[in-house]
Amino acid sequence: MFTIKAHNISKRYSYRLFSNISCSVSTGESVAIVGPNGSGKSTLLKILGNIVSPDSGRIEYFENKEPIPAHTVIHYAGIVAPYIQCYNHLTLTENIIFAFGSVTDDAIELLHRLDMYQHKDKVLHTYSTGMQQRCKIAMALLKKPKVLLLDEPGSNLDDSGRKILFELIKEIQPFTAIIMATNDSREAKLCHRSIVLDKGIGA
Amino acid sequence: MIKGLVRNIVKDLRIEFRSKVVISLILSFSVIVTISIGFASGGIIGSPMVHAILLWVIIFFSGMNTSHLFYREIEEHTALFNLMYYSPESIFVSKLIVNCIIMVAVAAIVGLLYLFVMDVSVYNVSGFAIMMLAGSSALAVCTTIIAAITALVQARGGLFTILSFPITLPIITVVIKSTTQCFSKEIYSSWSAILFLLAFSTLLGVVSYILFPYIWREF
Numbered sequence: 001m002f003t004i005k006a007h008n009i010s011k012r013y014s015y016r017l018f019s020n021i022s023c024s025v026s027t028g029e030s031v032a033i034v035g036p037n038g039s040g041k042s043t044l045l046k047i048l049g050n051i052v053s054p055d056s057g058r059i060e061y062f063e064n065k066e067p068i069p070a071h072t073v074i075h076y077a078g079i080v081a082p083y084i085q086c087y088n089h090l091t092l093t094e095n096i097i098f099a100f101g102s103v104t105d106d107a108i109e110l111l112h113r114l115d116m117y118q119h120k121d122k123v124l125h126t127y128s129t130g131m132q133q134r135c136k137i138a139m140a141l142l143k144k145p146k147v148l149l150l151d152e153p154g155s156n157l158d159d160s161g162r163k164i165l166f167e168l169i170k171e172i173q174p175f176t177a178i179i180m181a182t183n184d185s186r187e188a189k190l191c192h193r194s195i196v197l198d199k200g201i202g203a
Numbered sequence: 204m205i206k207g208l209v210r211n212i213v214k215d216l217r218i219e220f221r222s223k224v225v226i227s228l229i230l231s232f233s234v235i236v237t238i239s240i241g242f243a244s245g246g247i248i249g250s251p252m253v254h255a256i257l258l259w260v261i262i263f264f265s266g267m268n269t270s271h272l273f274y275r276e277i278e279e280h281t282a283l284f285n286l287m288y289y290s291p292e293s294i295f296v297s298k299l300i301v302n303c304i305i306m307v308a309v310a311a312i313v314g315l316l317y318l319f320v321m322d323v324s325v326y327n328v329s330g331f332a333i334m335m336l337a338g339s340s341a342l343a344v345c346t347t348i349i350a351a352i353t354a355l356v357q358a359r360g361g362l363f364t365i366l367s368f369p370i371t372l373p374i375i376t377v378v379i380k381s382t383t384q385c386f387s388k389e390i391y392s393s394w395s396a397i398l399f400l401l402a403f404s405t406l407l408g409v410v411s412y413i414l415f416p417y418i419w420r421e422f
Binding site for chain 1: 206280283416
């Protein structure tokens with residue numbers, strides 16, 4: 001059981017993004033962060049994943065009810081976001097070997113499902129943006145993460161890609177804490193709860 | 204830790220051999236400058252100290268390009284991807300090892316090219332080889348941590364230059380003095396200099412290893 005508890009989180013850049021947001025996500029739960037452009041969805045996602053520090057407030061992380069240090073959270077996390085890329089000068093197979101040591105049967109099955117198996121030996125910078133997004137999804141899920149951070153996961157994906165993504169999210173939901181920042185109402189509907197960011201306040 | 208180290212080293216070397224960014228920058232700079240000095244001077248530079256200064260200036264500026272190994276992780280948004288799988292410590296040590304490999308190779312290539320083009324005699328070959336190895340490794344340790352510190356800053360180029368000056372100055376001073384002895388008929392007395400380089404690199408490396416996880420945290 002993995003749990004993230006956020007208490008009164010606030011963040012501002014040159015303008016205020018949001019203030020006093022509290023939430024809790026545990027394994028088996030999923031939360032969508034929704035709101036207009038510039039409302040701070042990605043920033044809140046980064047804060048919950050300890051990629052960015054909040055200006056004020058506190059976040060606690062627990063594994064099996066035992067607190068764990070914030071800086072180790074990234075090792076429990078799978079991230080699919082525009083600000084994270086696989087190595088573009090390596091092939092998908094080389095990326096998988098870099099991260100996991102070998103291409104397992106699970107990896108082959110997932111690549112087949114994502115329709116990427118036939119492209120696995122091509123260097124990533126030859127891929128389209130949609131195929132690169134599929135790679136990011138594969139790399140995040142192969143890690144079997146305890147917490148999955150998704151920032152606009154359906155972006156650049158075609159209809160079949162979105163359908164596969166939705167199926168995969170539904171499959172891992174019982175075993176993973178999922179936090180998703182999205183503008184897409186169909187993606188948000190996959191989650192149990194929503195945090196709506198509007199006018200700088202989380203509702 | 205060891206797995207992360209090995210996989211990161213293999214990954215960095217593989218990416219470098221495919222993209223050839225650092226290798227081309229280093230080779231183009233070092234070859235052009237060495238040959239230009241050779242042609243411009245007509246081989247009439249007689250002073251061993253001037254030869255030592257020119258040689259280390261070329262190695263120093265060629266080696267500065269290794270900072271690209273860290274910058275590439277930030278510019279191509281792969282730093283977080285790497286951190287998802289491996290500890291900051293293994294990332295740092297792997298970059299340090301790759302930087303050392305590249306810097307030692309640079310020193311060897313530039314050193315041989317310089318000796319050949321400028322027709323310099325080396326009176327203490329073993330001392331010269333050890334000095335090249337120790338000096339280039341010490342420079343690699345410096346450039347690794349400075350690149351790590353500056354990678355997350357927008358004005359990284361300027362900051363890299365400013366931070367490099369005080370940190371590399373003691374190394375450059377020592378290696379120039381010792382290399383001068385190798386190029387002249389003086390009795391070689393640079394073992395204390397080699398010890399200094401080893402101690403300086405070890406201290407800087409250990410401190411950097413401890414500090415790196417705190418630097419490589421916010422993206």
